[in-house]
Structure formats: C-alpha cells, structure tokens
Amino acid sequence: MDAHEALGRRTFVVGAGTALLGGGAVSGAEAAVVDGPLPDFHPALKDALTFPLAWGRSPIRDFRAWRRAARAAVEEHLLVERQDRTPYAPxxxxxxxxxxxxxxxxxxxxxxxxxxxxxxxxxxxxxxxxxxxxxxxxxxxxxxxxxxxxxxxxxxxxxxxxxxxxxxxxxxxxxxxxxxxxxxxxxxxxxxxxxxxxxxxxxxxxxxxxxxxxxxxxxxxxxxxxxxxxxxxxxxxxxxxxxxxxxxxxxxxxxxxxxxxxxxxxxxxxxxxxxxxxxxxxxxxxxxxxxxxxxxxxxxxxxxxxxxxxxxxxxxxxxxxxxxxxxxxxxxxxxxxxxxxxxxxxxxxxxxxxxxxxxxxxxxxxxxxxxxxxxxxxxxxxxxx
Missing domain, CATH: 3.40.50.1820 (Alpha/Beta hydrolase fold, catalytic domain)
Structure with missing residues (x-):
C-alpha cells in the first residue's frame, strides 16, 4: 500500500445501480461509475459478499479441516502453480x-x-x-x-x-x-x-x-x-x-x-x-x-x-x-x-x-x-x- 498517494474526490453520479436497486428500468444513459471510480451499484456488490468460508460461518466445524479448505481456496486464487520444486541453488x-x-x-x-x-x-x-x-x-x-x-x-x-x-x-x-x-x-x-x-x-x-x-x-x-x-x-x-x-x-x-x-x-x-x-x-x-x-x-x-x-x-x-x-x-x-x-x-x-x-x-x-x-x-x- 502506497502512503504517498492522495485521492481526488469525484462527484457521485446516480445511475444504473440506483435504478436496479429500486426496481426501475435501466437505459444506456443511466450507466455510470462513481467516486473512486466505483460502479454505482457497488453497494449491491458489497452486500453480496458474505465470506461463506470464514471460520465460524463455514459449515466445516473441525478447525484443522477448515484451515486446509481455506488455504486451498487461497492457493487456487493465486493463479500460479502450487508445487514449484525448483532447487533453490543458492x-x-x-x-x-x-x-x-x-x-x-x-x-x-x-x-x-x-x-x-x-x-x-x-x-x-x-x-x-x-x-x-x-x-x-x-x-x-x-x-x-x-x-x-x-x-x-x-x-x-x-x-x-x-x-x-x-x-x-x-x-x-x-x-x-x-x-x-x-x-x-x-x-x-x-x-x-x-x-x-x-x-x-x-x-x-x-x-x-x-x-x-x-x-x-x-x-x-x-x-x-x-x-x-x-x-x-x-x-x-x-x-x-x-x-x-x-x-x-x-x-x-x-x-x-x-x-x-x-x-x-x-x-x-x-x-x-x-x-x-x-x-x-x-x-x-x-x-x-x-x-x-x-x-x-x-x-x-x-x-x-x-x-x-x-x-x-x-x-x-x-x-x-x-x-x-x-x-x-x-x-x-x-x-x-x-x-x-x-x-x-x-x-x-x-x-x-x-x-x-x-x-x-x-x-x-x-x-x-x-x-x-x-x-x-x-x-x-x-x-x-
């Protein structure tokens, strides 16, 4: 994380996300991004994040089994090969x-x-x-x-x-x-x-x-x-x-x-x-x-x-x-x-x-x-x- 960066604020635009959450129709002109930039429907995306694999929320009750499952999930999302056995050859x-x-x-x-x-x-x-x-x-x-x-x-x-x-x-x-x-x-x-x-x-x-x-x-x-x-x-x-x-x-x-x-x-x-x-x-x-x-x-x-x-x-x-x-x-x-x-x-x-x-x-x-x-x-x- 970069301590030198300063964000300029942008004006919020009420667009597609508001219409979607309100049940209204969405036109092309209503689609927008907002401060950040974030999609204007970012609250809905946040609400969808429930972190179902978290300890205490996951259906796995054995902690060691949970650790294996959670670590495997992280490993999968690294997008790099898991078993790199290249010799270090220092x-x-x-x-x-x-x-x-x-x-x-x-x-x-x-x-x-x-x-x-x-x-x-x-x-x-x-x-x-x-x-x-x-x-x-x-x-x-x-x-x-x-x-x-x-x-x-x-x-x-x-x-x-x-x-x-x-x-x-x-x-x-x-x-x-x-x-x-x-x-x-x-x-x-x-x-x-x-x-x-x-x-x-x-x-x-x-x-x-x-x-x-x-x-x-x-x-x-x-x-x-x-x-x-x-x-x-x-x-x-x-x-x-x-x-x-x-x-x-x-x-x-x-x-x-x-x-x-x-x-x-x-x-x-x-x-x-x-x-x-x-x-x-x-x-x-x-x-x-x-x-x-x-x-x-x-x-x-x-x-x-x-x-x-x-x-x-x-x-x-x-x-x-x-x-x-x-x-x-x-x-x-x-x-x-x-x-x-x-x-x-x-x-x-x-x-x-x-x-x-x-x-x-x-x-x-x-x-x-x-x-x-x-x-x-x-x-x-x-x-x-």
Missing amino acids: EFGGRSRTRDYTRELVTVSLTRYERVRGALLTPHGSGPFPAVLLLHDHGATFDIGKEKLVRPWYDDTRLASAGAWAEKYFSGRFVGDELARRGYVVLCLDALGWGDRGPLAYDQQQALASNFYHLGSSLAGLMAREDQRAAAFLARLDRVDARRVAAVGFSMGAYRAWQTAALSDHVAAAASVCWMTGLKEMMVPGNNTLRGQSSFHMLHPGLARHLDIPDVASIAAPRPMLFLNGGLDPLFPADGVCVAHDKLRAVWRSRHAEERLRLKTWPELGHVFTDPLQDEVFRWLDSVL
Whole structure:
C-alpha cells in the first residue's frame, strides 16, 4: 500500500445501480461509475459478499479441516502453480563483517522463472539462530526494495535513497540490521519490480498486472508464492533453527507477512505493522486502494467471494501473531481495523489461544514503523521465539 498517494474526490453520479436497486428500468444513459471510480451499484456488490468460508460461518466445524479448505481456496486464487520444486541453488557472495553479524548477498531460485538476489544477515556465534523473513513495503518507491530494510553495504548508489527511506518511516533505523544485532538471522529479498528486479514505474503497475492475467497468472500470486518459498529456504539453512522462523513486515510487507504465515507452515510467528482491515470497510470512496496500481500487488481476483482479509490471516491460527496499526493511518480507516481485529480475536479465542494474538493501535501514529513500534516488535519476537 502506497502512503504517498492522495485521492481526488469525484462527484457521485446516480445511475444504473440506483435504478436496479429500486426496481426501475435501466437505459444506456443511466450507466455510470462513481467516486473512486466505483460502479454505482457497488453497494449491491458489497452486500453480496458474505465470506461463506470464514471460520465460524463455514459449515466445516473441525478447525484443522477448515484451515486446509481455506488455504486451498487461497492457493487456487493465486493463479500460479502450487508445487514449484525448483532447487533453490543458492549462491553466496559480497560478504562483509560487522561487530555483531556477518552480511552477505544470496541469489536463489524462488520459482523456475527467475533468480532473485537478497540480503542475508547472520549473527556471530555458533547457532542455530532464530530467523526473520523480512518483507519490504511498496511506498511507490521502486529503486530500492530490500535496501529499505537492510543497509546496502554492497551498493553506494542506493545508500542515499535507502537512508532517506529509513529516516522517513523507520526513525533512521535499518530494521534488518537491528534484528541481526539482536541475534536473528535475517533474509530480505526484492519483490518483482523493486531493487535489482526493477525499477518499475508507478503507472506501469496495472499494465504489468494485466499482462500477468493475460498470461494466465497473477502478479500478487507470484509475490505470495515467492514469499512462501523464501520462508522455506530460510528455515532450511543450517544456521537457522527451523522451529523459530518469523515473518515481519511494514505496509505491503505487513500484508506479505501475515499472508506468508497463512500459506506456510515454516513460519512460526508473524508481525505485521500497518496492513490489516476488513475488505468492505477498506473499499470506500476516497480510499487509496480504489486507485488500482499498488493494489494489484495485493489482489487475488475472486477470493473475496470466499474469505475476508482477516479470514485469510486467520489461517495461521493459533500461531503467535502481532498486528500493529496507527490510529492516524489514512490508508486503513479505524472501523476497518476494528472489524478485522474483532474477527481475528474471535478465531484465536475459539482455539483457546487469545494470549498468542496481540492487537494494538497507536492513536497518535500514522502509516509508519518508527522506533516505538519496532521496539514493540523486537520485544514480542523475543517473547515468542
């Protein structure tokens, strides 16, 4: 989700949707789109979304069976092959030591289509260590990806951009480096379009997503599959304790974190900062998601006919999960956050595991991952891993 985007308001047009809901005849001249743009019959489309596969609403009463069914529904809507057994074939290089940890670049095959380069940080010591799959945000800034979270010791040209990003959103910290200092192995990779795999231009996003759909695949589905495979790769490293792997992210990275926890049993816990809401509450005039563009990285067509956003995150229950939101975050209205939190809380409570779910809103903060929130995440990771 892009914190830089601002929506211009458009005038509502009373058209075909009003006539349909009122039982009147519809002429061609009455068809219209409204603020957003939304179809003018969007309230009827919202009303049709009942999320019948959600836990508690689904006829499946056994939780493990429900998890399998819900995960299968998400997998089906990724539109990418489920069983990609391409060898990771990791190549390591660019090694550098700091006082507390070793930095190196790693290149892996997350799918059969492309090799992906990432930053891998390992604390000094014998290990095996707990580990974090660190997932970068969107932010409408594509020249850096992994560099938003890990100081780019290997590329001076990206350091200025990365430093400015850290100052704006992370209190000047590089979150990955902070985690490595605290004893975690950290893996951070570029998503398609960012860093070494970009830079994508902002107004190219819808065309890129459209071309994926034309090719029978999905941009958001590729990201989900790559994150799932990255979690498995990290868990299999000799230096990592496979029982103690977490996914952590901010903004789009937060979405990726809880999504990876839902889709991968390699993730023991997940911390998501500034990306959780109810779908209906997010799809309102003026919300950033109505612009398209960045939304295509987080859109699985048709999935909303089965599951709401927090329903997908609930597939990870009863594992430990942390959701932090800013009360002044313009991207996620407070009512949507409350709806999502209520749904999440009900699922973990049904598993007698409410103590494993932490939900917190910082009233004075917006769409940021500043040091108070980072410290909260660090403390929580220490407690659950």
